[in-house]
Amino acid sequence: MPTSQASRVHARFEMPAPLRADVRLLGELLGTVLKEYGGQDLLDDVEKLRELTIAVHDDDHERADQAAAACEELVSSWDIERADNVARAFTCYFHLTNLAEEFQRVRALREYDTGEAPVRDSVAAAVAEVTAQYGEEEAVGLLSGLEFRPVLTAHPTEARRRAVSSTIRRISTLLAQRDDTRLGAGELAENERRLLEEIDVLWRTSQIRVTKPGPLDEVRTAMTVFDDTLFQVLPQVYRQLDDQIAGARAGTQPPRVPAFVRLGSWIGGDRDGNPFVTAAFTQKAMAIQADHVLRALERVCERLGRALTADAETTPPAAGVRRILADARATFPDLAEDVATRSPGEPHRQVLLLAARKLAATRQRDADFAYADAGVLLRELRTVQSSLDAAGAPRQAYGELQHLIWQVETFGFHLAELEVRQHSKVHARALAELRAGDELSPETEEVLAVFRVMAQIQQRFGADACRRYVVSFTQSVDDLAAVPELARYALDGRPLALDVVPLFETEDDLRASIGILDRALELEPIRNRLAETDRRFEVMLGYSDSAKDAGPLSATLALYEAQAALAAWAERNSIKLTLFHGRGGALGRGGGPANRAVLAQAPGSVSGRFKLTEQGEVIFARYGDPIIARRHIEQVAAATLLASTPAMEKRTANAAEKFAGLAATMDDAARATYHRLVRSDGFAEWFARVTPVEELGQLPIGSRPARRGLALSSLEDLRAIPWVFAWTQARVNLTGWYGVGAGLEAVGDLDALREAYAQWPLFAVTLDNVEMSLAKTDARIARGYLELGDRPDLAEQVLAEHARTTEWVLKVAGHDRLLENRRVLGRAVELRNPYVDALSYLQLRAFRALRTQKLSEGETERLRRLVLLTVNGVAAGLQNTG
Numbered sequence: 001m002p003t004s005q006a007s008r009v010h011a012r013f014e015m016p017a018p019l020r021a022d023v024r025l026l027g028e029l030l031g032t033v034l035k036e037y038g039g040q041d042l043l044d045d046v047e048k049l050r051e052l053t054i055a056v057h058d059d060d061h062e063r064a065d066q067a068a069a070a071c072e073e074l075v076s077s078w079d080i081e082r083a084d085n086v087a088r089a090f091t092c093y094f095h096l097t098n099l100a101e102e103f104q105r106v107r108a109l110r111e112y113d114t115g116e117a118p119v120r121d122s123v124a125a126a127v128a129e130v131t132a133q134y135g136e137e138e139a140v141g142l143l144s145g146l147e148f149r150p151v152l153t154a155h156p157t158e159a160r161r162r163a164v165s166s167t168i169r170r171i172s173t174l175l176a177q178r179d180d181t182r183l184g185a186g187e188l189a190e191n192e193r194r195l196l197e198e199i200d201v202l203w204r205t206s207q208i209r210v211t212k213p214g215p216l217d218e219v220r221t222a223m224t225v226f227d228d229t230l231f232q233v234l235p236q237v238y239r240q241l242d243d244q245i246a247g248a249r250a251g252t253q254p255p256r257v258p259a260f261v262r263l264g265s266w267i268g269g270d271r272d273g274n275p276f277v278t279a280a281f282t283q284k285a286m287a288i289q290a291d292h293v294l295r296a297l298e299r300v301c302e303r304l305g306r307a308l309t310a311d312a313e314t315t316p317p318a319a320g321v322r323r324i325l326a327d328a329r330a331t332f333p334d335l336a337e338d339v340a341t342r343s344p345g346e347p348h349r350q351v352l353l354l355a356a357r358k359l360a361a362t363r364q365r366d367a368d369f370a371y372a373d374a375g376v377l378l379r380e381l382r383t384v385q386s387s388l389d390a391a392g393a394p395r396q397a398y399g400e401l402q403h404l405i406w407q408v409e410t411f412g413f414h415l416a417e418l419e420v421r422q423h424s425k426v427h428a429r430a431l432a433e434l435r436a437g438d439e440l441s442p443e444t445e446e447v448l449a450v451f452r453v454m455a456q457i458q459q460r461f462g463a464d465a466c467r468r469y470v471v472s473f474t475q476s477v478d479d480l481a482a483v484p485e486l487a488r489y490a491l492d493g494r495p496l497a498l499d500v501v502p503l504f505e506t507e508d509d510l511r512a513s514i515g516i517l518d519r520a521l522e523l524e525p526i527r528n529r530l531a532e533t534d535r536r537f538e539v540m541l542g543y544s545d546s547a548k549d550a551g552p553l554s555a556t557l558a559l560y561e562a563q564a565a566l567a568a569w570a571e572r573n574s575i576k577l578t579l580f581h582g583r584g585g586a587l588g589r590g591g592g593p594a595n596r597a598v599l600a601q602a603p604g605s606v607s608g609r610f611k612l613t614e615q616g617e618v619i620f621a622r623y624g625d626p627i628i629a630r631r632h633i634e635q636v637a638a639a640t641l642l643a644s645t646p647a648m649e650k651r652t653a654n655a656a657e658k659f660a661g662l663a664a665t666m667d668d669a670a671r672a673t674y675h676r677l678v679r680s681d682g683f684a685e686w687f688a689r690v691t692p693v694e695e696l697g698q699l700p701i702g703s704r705p706a707r708r709g710l711a712l713s714s715l716e717d718l719r720a721i722p723w724v725f726a727w728t729q730a731r732v733n734l735t736g737w738y739g740v741g742a743g744l745e746a747v748g749d750l751d752a753l754r755e756a757y758a759q760w761p762l763f764a765v766t767l768d769n770v771e772m773s774l775a776k777t778d779a780r781i782a783r784g785y786l787e788l789g790d791r792p793d794l795a796e797q798v799l800a801e802h803a804r805t806t807e808w809v810l811k812v813a814g815h816d817r818l819l820e821n822r823r824v825l826g827r828a829v830e831l832r833n834p835y836v837d838a839l840s841y842l843q844l845r846a847f848r849a850l851r852t853q854k855l856s857e858g859e860t861e862r863l864r865r866l867v868l869l870t871v872n873g874v875a876a877g878l879q880n881t882g
Contacts, residue, residue, distance in 0.1 A: 091873030151264035279449035305352030318387035414465035463497035505542030551674030567604035666743030691726035736773025741805030843870035
């Protein structure tokens with residue numbers, strides 16, 4: 001699939017030469033695979049459609065219209081088998097293009113890090129900025145309290161199969177090898193042969209899962225990020241920052257950088273609306289996590305132990321090290337003797353090798369030799385560290401050994417804190433049964449079993465392994481009181497560290513949050529827990545349902561107001577508040593650059609702590625590659641530090657106050673426009689006809705059902721994720737921009753809007769995200785979907801608001817074209833859109849037949865398969881789902 005016609009893109013979007021070479025190579029190899037599989041005719045058909053979709057984006061409207069008509073005619077002329085193969089070809093092409101672009105990002109990040117000064121947006125740069133403004137003491141104080149808590153969540157619309165992801169990783173590795181200038185012609189030829197082999201595998205691998213993944217499949221998928229990236233990357237992040245702070249003394253003194261990242265997970269713990277996540281699955285999920293981290297720590301202890309060959313004469317052991325070895329000889333003489341025999345006169349080495357054996361015993365549940373908890377291992381490692389330092393070997397003390405200490409501090413023996421989530425209505429039903437003394441239903445028995453599993457997990461791995469309990473749709477203080485009451489029923493007084501986390505999701509819930517929390521402080525279990533945790537408390541904010549409820553602009557403003565109110569509530573009550581942001585990957589669910597989002601938070605709402613959900617494809621986009629993962633973590637942590645400074649808080653507060661009237665005007669108009677659409681009679685049925693939301697429910701791409709009820713009769717039945725995903729597939733992207741144009745137009749004062757764009761971080765981030773969402777929208781293709789609903793009134797509302805929003809966003813941003821000031825993103829979107837169009841025309845062809853024709857069961861099944869194939873391709877092309 002050659003890419004020579006990419007020259008159509010404007011000069012400002014010109015592709016870097018290395019990326020152009022990679023995309024050309026991968027496209028040509030895919031073309032070879034297509035010819036080998038389906039002959040020249042298949043490749044010719046793919047090329048015809050590609051050329052036509054490029055022509056659709058011609059600035060000459062007449063030529064564009066002719067090309068669009070030719071696209072529809074071409075895809076309609078193919079039988080289903082040919083349409084399937086063309087859809088697969090474009091999907092494979094996107095997978096290959098994505099990995100090429102990711103590798104180009106890695107190249108750029110490497111070039112960017114010259115070592116001459118802290119990298120922009122890094123934690124070191126943030127520390128330097130804070131030091132310059134407020135002094136070293138303030139900077140070190142902020143750094144000591146820094147917390148970044150990404151929480152991995154399963155994604156009901158993660159479209160890509162794990163088998164496909166594995167093949168893509170192998171291709172990516174081969175592509176990276178080609179950057180080695182030492183390779184000879186023979187090695188390059190062999191590399192190309194292997195690339196062809198792997199691309200052939202990618203082509204022959206089904207893009208659609210045969211069966212839905214279960215919760216444990218989702219756990220294992222997430223573990224690949226830990227194994228391949230996070231375990232190694234996080235100590236590198238800490239080290240790079242510590243080295244820059246320490247300067248010439250780097251690696252020879254105790255670190256000043258704490259292990260500030262703590263990983264969380266909902267995968268295996270989130271049972272809200274997912275009947276497949278049971279207490280047994282939660283227990284198994286933690287077992288899988290523990291196995292991965294214990295194996296990883298065991299390997300590091302073994303590796304460091306083999307390398308730490310300093311003998312007792314040059315590096316005499318301190319009393320603590322001798323004590324550890326003496327205890328081992330007394331308890332396990334054979335093992336201690338074996339280690340001593342293989343490492344004679346090397347006591348520090350012996351302690352680390354014994355630690356590796358103890359970690360193996362911990363993993364194998366050998367109680368006699370296992371560690372009681374991660375704290376015991378940490379004490380041993382620090383004993384070795386202090387001994388090495390005292391013996392005059394600080395480089396051994398604070399080098400690789402410090403990396404291991406950071407890893408234990410970050411991951412413990414549980415890897416990620418497993419958080420439990422359940423809907424408040426489930427608790428209410430369970431409590432009603434328990435209080436009545438009736439025979440308990442299976443649902444209530446399951447609710448109680450969860451608390452017992454949490455207690456078992458805490459007993460083995462400590463309280464930090466599983467102590468947070470998130471209550472979905474918290475709408476009264478009773479919803480919070482229910483959790484400790486249920487725990488008492490389940491455990492009969494046995495201890496359980498329990499942090500109840502309210503989740504405020506709808507706009508009404510956000511407004512009611514302060515009253516609910518005031519009453520929560522009167523609850524004895526919450527008061528006791530505050531006393532135990534130095535008055536730390538967590539509140540979760542739901543971005544998805546608030547946006548579905550009020551529209552993107554009004555939801556953003558409501559969330560900001562809620563954050564400001566919650567920060568003030570925490571200050572009044574001397575509470576150390578952590579706001580947990582339930583953000584999705586798509587812009588309609590709070591997605592977008594996380595570091596810019598942090599800097600736009602309400603004053604006082606960050607305070608050195610940032611926690612958010614990382615979902616599905618976002619996990620692999622942000623954490624799949626070590627260099628990209630390090631950059632993302634650095635950017636978010638740096639933004640968290642800067643957002644906590646008085647200057648940034650003052651700037652944000654002043655801007656919010658200055659533009660409050662403008663915001664209120666936008667809010668009223670945007671909300672009214674959004675509600676006028678989604679509250680129209682018959683809107684839910686129309687939505688189901690004009691988007692593939694029903695077909696998405698048949699796609700085996702996540703363990704959780706896409707909706708709460710059996711039929712889609714109202715938007716309340718539908719989860720926010722497929723609501724976003726369906727609009728994305730229809731190329732409307734309505735959830736990311738609808739109503740914004742009406743809000744901007746209601747203000748009308750372009751100078752005032754441009755001033756807000758320049759001075760108010762929240763408004764700037766919001767408008768930039770809207771611009772990105774509009775750039776991924778295609779009004780021509782969207783019209784084809786919207787017309788299937790037989791509601792021209794609703795279709796025209798959508799298209800008119802799209803035109804109005806585009807016009808006003810461009811005017812306020814001062815742009816002639818969408819994304820014109822974001823060169824890399826603009827290039828990627830403009831290059832991709834025609835190829836996404838190819839899949840959309842194929843999907844629309846199948847979609848029209850399914851909606852408008854009487855079909856046999858076999859025809860229906862084949863057309864649905866084509867829709868599902870194109871769903872994967874469009875998701876890969878647009879690089880977000882829900």
